Amino acid sequence: MATEYLGIDVGGTNVKMGIVNAENGNITNFYSHDTGKWRTSGHFVDNLGDAIAVQLKENPEVKKVGIGVPGLITRDRNSLVEITAIPEIDGTPIIPMLKKRFADCDFYLENDANAAALGEYYFGEEKLPEDYIFVTLGTGVGGAAIIDKLVFKGGGGNAMEPGHMPSKNGKVLERNIGKNELLDLATSMRAAYKGTTQLASDGTISTTGLVAAAADGDELALAIFDEVGVMLGDGLVSMIRILDITTILIGGGLSASFDYIMPAVNRQLSYWLTPYYLKTLLVKRATLANDAGLLGAASLCF
Amino acid sequence: MATEYLGIDVGGTNVKMGIVNAENGNITNFYSHDTGKWRTSGHFVDNLGDAIAVQLKENPEVKKVGIGVPGLITRDRNSLVEITAIPEIDGTPIIPMLKKRFADCDFYLENDANAAALGEYYFGEEKLPEDYIFVTLGTGVGGAAIIDKLVFKGGGGNAMEPGHMPSKNGKVLERNIGKNELLDLATSMRAAYKGTTQLASDGTISTTGLVAAAADGDELALAIFDEVGVMLGDGLVSMIRILDITTILIGGGLSASFDYIMPAVNRQLSYWLTPYYLKTLLVKRATLANDAGLLGAASLCF
Numbered sequence: 001m002a003t004e005y006l007g008i009d010v011g012g013t014n015v016k017m018g019i020v021n022a023e024n025g026n027i028t029n030f031y032s033h034d035t036g037k038w039r040t041s042g043h044f045v046d047n048l049g050d051a052i053a054v055q056l057k058e059n060p061e062v063k064k065v066g067i068g069v070p071g072l073i074t075r076d077r078n079s080l081v082e083i084t085a086i087p088e089i090d091g092t093p094i095i096p097m098l099k100k101r102f103a104d105c106d107f108y109l110e111n112d113a114n115a116a117a118l119g120e121y122y123f124g125e126e127k128l129p130e131d132y133i134f135v136t137l138g139t140g141v142g143g144a145a146i147i148d149k150l151v152f153k154g155g156g157g158n159a160m161e162p163g164h165m166p167s168k169n170g171k172v173l174e175r176n177i178g179k180n181e182l183l184d185l186a187t188s189m190r191a192a193y194k195g196t197t198q199l200a201s202d203g204t205i206s207t208t209g210l211v212a213a214a215a216d217g218d219e220l221a222l223a224i225f226d227e228v229g230v231m232l233g234d235g236l237v238s239m240i241r242i243l244d245i246t247t248i249l250i251g252g253g254l255s256a257s258f259d260y261i262m263p264a265v266n267r268q269l270s271y272w273l274t275p276y277y278l279k280t281l282l283v284k285r286a287t288l289a290n291d292a293g294l295l296g297a298a299s300l301c302f
Numbered sequence: 303m304a305t306e307y308l309g310i311d312v313g314g315t316n317v318k319m320g321i322v323n324a325e326n327g328n329i330t331n332f333y334s335h336d337t338g339k340w341r342t343s344g345h346f347v348d349n350l351g352d353a354i355a356v357q358l359k360e361n362p363e364v365k366k367v368g369i370g371v372p373g374l375i376t377r378d379r380n381s382l383v384e385i386t387a388i389p390e391i392d393g394t395p396i397i398p399m400l401k402k403r404f405a406d407c408d409f410y411l412e413n414d415a416n417a418a419a420l421g422e423y424y425f426g427e428e429k430l431p432e433d434y435i436f437v438t439l440g441t442g443v444g445g446a447a448i449i450d451k452l453v454f455k456g457g458g459g460n461a462m463e464p465g466h467m468p469s470k471n472g473k474v475l476e477r478n479i480g481k482n483e484l485l486d487l488a489t490s491m492r493a494a495y496k497g498t499t500q501l502a503s504d505g506t507i508s509t510t511g512l513v514a515a516a517a518d519g520d521e522l523a524l525a526i527f528d529e530v531g532v533m534l535g536d537g538l539v540s541m542i543r544i545l546d547i548t549t550i551l552i553g554g555g556l557s558a559s560f561d562y563i564m565p566a567v568n569r570q571l572s573y574w575l576t577p578y579y580l581k582t583l584l585v586k587r588a589t590l591a592n593d594a595g596l597l598g599a600a601s602l603c604f
Contacts, residue, residue: 072578082578131457145544147457155433155449155547156582165540166574238467238540242447245457272468276374276384276460 006055006065007298009112010048011035012085017051019059020298025123027291029058035086044089049101056102065098066108066300068115068293075157077109108300111158112293114151116286117144119296120249125287131245134286135162135236136252141174145243149302152243165235173235177228179207179254186210186224193220207254214260225257229264236265236283237272246277251286258285308357308367309600311414312350313337314387319353321361322600327425329593331360337388346391351403358404367400368410368602370417370595377459379411410602413460414595416453418588419446421598422551427589433547436588437464437538438554443476447545451604454545467537475537479530481509481556488512488526495522509556516562527559531566538567538585539574548579553588560587 003022008015015038018030031051038047056062071083078095098107110118117134130149136142141163145152152159163174175181186205190197197220198213199205213221236248250258262283269281288295305324310317317340320332333353340349358364373385380397400409412420419436432451438444443465447454454461465476477483488507492499499522500515501507515523538550552560567585575583590597 145457154545155447157546158578159544159546161543161546164543164574166536172574234468239544241463241466242461242541242544243456244459244461244463272466272474280458 001061004059004062005298005301006052006059006062007294007296007301008048008052008065008067009115009293009297010067010069010083010086011112011293012070015048015051016294017055018294019055019062020295022122022298022302025291025295025298027294029055030294031055039086039088042088044086045092045094045097049098052098052102056105063104064106064108064301065102066110066115066297067094068110068112068297068300070112072158073109073111075153077157080109081158106301110151110297110300111144112296113142114144114160115296115300116251116288116292117146117249117296118149118151119288119292119299120251120286121146121149122299122302123288123295126284128249129247132247132249133160133236133239133243133245134249134251135232135239136286137177137232137250137254137257138252139179141178141232141235142252143239145239145245147243147245162235162239165238167231167235173231176231182207182210182224182228182254185227186221189220189224189227195219197221207256211256211260214257222260225260226264228257229261230268232261233265233268234272237269240269240273240277240281244277246280246282248281248283249286250283251288251292255285303363306361306364307600307603308354308361308364309596309598309603310350310354310367310369311417311595311599312369312371312385312388313414313595314372317350317353318596319357320596321357321364322425322597324424324600324604327593327597327600329596331357332596333357341388341390344390346388347394347396347399351400354400354404358407365406366408366410366603367404368412368417368599369396370412370414370599370602372414374460375411375413377455379459382411383460408603412453412599412602413446414598415444416446416462417598417602418553418590418594419448419551419598420451420453421590421594421601422553422588423448423451424601424604425590425597428586430551431549434549434551435462435538435541435545435547436551436553437534437541438588439479439534439552439556439559440554441481443480443534443537444554445541447541447547449545449547464537464541467540469533469537475533478533484509484512484526484530484556487529488523491522491526491529497521499523509558513558513562516559524562527562528566530559531563532570534563535567535570536574539571542571542575542579542583546579548582548584550583550585551588552585553590553594557587 018027072081143160143162167173320329374383445464469475
């Protein structure tokens with residue numbers, strides 16, 4: 001029988017958990033708990049413990065539990081520091097608490113973006129090298145770096161906040177290419193555009209519409225994604241120069257635009273980087289979608 | 303008797319070596335060899351080996367040798383990859399070669415900027431935390447990160463090239479604030495300046511003159527360093543966000559301008575960073591000067 005891990009993805013809306021087959025990433029015993037209810041009870045961590053108890057009782061062969069949380073954690077990966085969506089658990093030494101209740105299990109805590117990045121290594125569709133940068137495009141621009149198959153923690157434990165690097169226009173990267181900023185850019189470029197385009201001129205452009213238009217070869221949509229690609233590309237250059245990592249995975253909801261931002265991303269990478277980097281450079285799309293959080297949490301158990 | 307290490311600083315002009323007292327950083331048996339002569343002989347590594355043999359014979363108690371080189375090395379720290387100043391040694395497996403000749407000694411290879419950064423930990427004037435960023439200001443802008451008292455290698459082994467991060471004006475950081483660019487900026491700001499200044503208007507401004515003027519409170523000189531500080535500060539923010547390290551050391555020849563660039567650096571750091579970083583943020587000047595290379599090489603032996 002294959003090794004199995006309990007993966008737990010703590011989110012602001014749901015706490016998802018399931019038993020993950022370590023060999024193929026199949027998920028069984030999936031539960032989605034309501035984060036709000038646990039918060040209202042005033043005993044979030046106890047509720048989490050109870051849900052873990054149920055899983056471990058149903059799956060007594062599972063001895064390792066990985067937990068991804070949306071926020072800052074201590075460098076020793078034992079305690080929560082700043083979980084913006086569930087602030088009442090800030091400061092909780094969650095790993096020692098769970099270890100006390102479940103003495104025969106090992107627990108692994110990680111930031112959820114870091115966990116999702118690691119999940120690509122163990123459960124992604126394609127074989128990855130042991131070092132890569134993972135960048136998520138969405139409302140914000142998140143990230144992680146995996147070095148030697150391990151989450152890169154940096155100095156204080158919470159490395160890789162690429163969305164907060166200074167970028168163009170006196171703004172940080174995610175305030176230039178986050179979802180809302182992408183739509184603002186699209187609206188403004190649409191207003192100034194004289195050519196033919198399928199993009200609405202009434203301020204109702206959606207990201208889905210933008211991607212669909214780009215897929216149809218719409219010049220304006222492609223020009224909008226080109227702008228985004230330039231800024232993302234420049235940010236990637238900084239990460240590559242600091243980390244000396246040349247495999248880049250792009251994930252997150254806006255990675256649906258991958259094919260349309262990549263020409264500009266590649267242009268910037270070729271412009272700024274030397275052969276030392278370019279000879280191994282590879283930018284590709286992350287492969288885990290909805291289950292990225294849960295599989296990422298389970299991947300902490302390897 | 304205190305532990306002693308042999309430190310070797312391989313440079314494009316000289317190869318400096320000396321016996322370093324591990325406790326206080328005192329250097330004895332100092333030799334400076336001519337890099338050009340060793341190159342002309344066609345046996346650079348043999349010459350290096352001979353010089354090491356002399357040192358080890360004179361100091362038989364020394365069993366560890368640290369070597370800093372000006373260029374790229376392999377991630378396993380055994381071989382030279384790209385030493386621009388001495389290209390004929392590119393690809394040399396220098397550590398196995400030396401180990402074969404001196405079987406009872408341990409050898410440690412590192413990039414010279416990384417070694418100098420680590421030297422600040424072991425031999426610097428002030429106690430440092432175990433994680434810090436080191437940035438050198440000179441003709442180029444170099445750097446290193448120390449994490450857990452170790453050189454951060456990144457993925458490929460050659461992390462931290464902050465001078466090559468995209469910066470303002472479509473240029474990388476070191477093409478904005480390197481020594482020559484600083485002087486160009488000074489000349490151009492001088493030409494446009496209507497006020498009183500002690501800076502020469504005939505294109506002969508020197509970095510020494512700039513620092514002296516700033517020390518005298520010259521407004522133009524201070525304005526020039528302010529521009530530099532803004533660009534350096536923005537670059538530091540990117541490093542801090544990627545590495546989660548909040549102690550920054552500034553070294554290199556241009557760090558003589560430290561006091562005059564710091565107001566702008568601090569302004570940028572305060573503007574972009576959150577309390578999580580600011581509460582432990584500390585930017586200070588590196589303390590090792592001329593001996594930084596040799597002491598850095600010796601610090602690899604700890």
